[in-house]
Amino acid sequence: REESYINATQERNHARAHVFALEGLAEPVAWDDLPPG
DSSP, rough: HHHHHHHHHHHHHHHHHHHHHHHHHHHHHHHTTSOOO
């Protein structure tokens, strides 16, 4: 289902944002504003 794909994409974005935040390269909030894909 499309909803499952969107949820999986958002989870990946959160994980990447968390890693970037730890490395000081970006703020996690910025990733939350990106559309799926």
